[in-house]
Amino acid sequence: MSMLERQPRATTPLLLDRIWQISWPLVLLLTAIAGIGFALLYSAAGGSFQPWAQKQMLRFALGLTGLILVALVDLRIWLRLAYVIYAVALVLLVAVEVRGEIGMGAQRWIDVGLLQLQPSEVMKIALVLALARYFHGLDLDDIGRPVLLIVPAALVLAPAALVLKQPDLGTALMLGACGGVMFFIAGVRMWKFAVVLAGLAAMVPVAWEFLRDYQKKRVLTFLNPEADPLGAGYHIIQSKIALGSGGLFGKGYLLGSQTHLNFLPEKQTDFIFTILAEEWGLVGGLVLLGLYMLVILYGILIALRSQNQFGRLLAMGVSSTLFLYAFINCGMVMGLLPVVGVPLALVSFGGTAMLTILFGMGLVMAVYVHRDMELNRQGEIGTD
Secondary structure, three states, rough: OOOOOOOOOOOOHHHHHHHHOOOHHHHHHHHHHHHHHHHHHHHHOOOOOOOOHHHHHHHOOOOOHHHHHHOOOOOHHHHHHHHHHHHHHHHHHHHHHHHEEEEEOEEEEEEEEOOOOHHHHHHHHHHHHHHHHHHHHHHHHHHHHHHHHHHHHHHHHHHHHHHHOOOOOHHHHHHHHHHHHHHHHHHHHHHHHHHHHHHHHHHHHHHHHOOOOHHHHHHHHHOHHHHHHOOOOOOHHHHHHHHHHOOOOOOOOOOOOOOOOOOOOOOOOOOHHHHHHHHHHHHHHHHHHHHHHHHHHHHHHHHOOOOHHHHHHHHHHHHHHHHHHHHHHHHHEEEEOOOOOOOOOOOOOOHHHHHHHHHHHHHHHHHHHOOOEOOOOOOOOOOO
């Protein structure tokens, strides 16, 4: 037997090798997106680092350090911890029901001292991890058996139901969308999606009756925001005014009238993209969207380069989650989607969302660092 034959098919890179193999251009792209967020939060506060920009910078520095540490961890460890992380996130969601902080009419946060922890944000990445772990252990023939899809369906429905009870319809729908993407990537047949979608469509009239009054109002406002311009339609109308007034190149940094005259609600969180469009115009908005596209493309290429199914599913899942963040938020502030309270990833003010997204990108980086590792269905090096 030759020396080549005695070598394992794939080995774990040494620590120094892992550091060199981190995709630093991807780190730079993430920093650029966050940098735009810092500038927008500075503007939202009227040209001050307080109360938002400074905190966001500190959180990003902490999250970026965590991203690098996550990337250096052996990918097999993340595979083994996947269900544990999911279980912790699920327990936190249950804890919200017991001891959660109430804000803006919803019970979504747990006060942990350093920040207001929002478990529903943690669950978005935890769900991707758990589904990647589950589908990694199946082959295509197994995925074709409907009975084996009961467990992953329960993994999606359990947190979605808890989040819906908070109530947070937007995040519940996002968890469902993340789950659907993971099912599709894993190889679930299209006819099964068609059956599920048909069932959901049939349930819409029943589900409508269970929606809260403000949730019904959001949907009706989406369909006709001018029906109540000073009430339910105020947010989206002001957002459209800010978007349109920016023109091609914007009014100039710190010169957005809708922002600084306080016409724009929730300007540091849900509607922060409108500050960008008003002050930096269409060009500024396209630059940010282009950066998101590059990060998502990086994630997809990393997934395609991975030699193991867990890595492919994980990188594609996190990249899809980032896409949903950007798509839903931008569609929301443009009036293309109902206002559902989804933040703009790495840009909107918020500690849990920032740290969770960076943790997810750290997992993508771990897939890249360990891209040549071949794992069997038990999570060990080598193929079945």
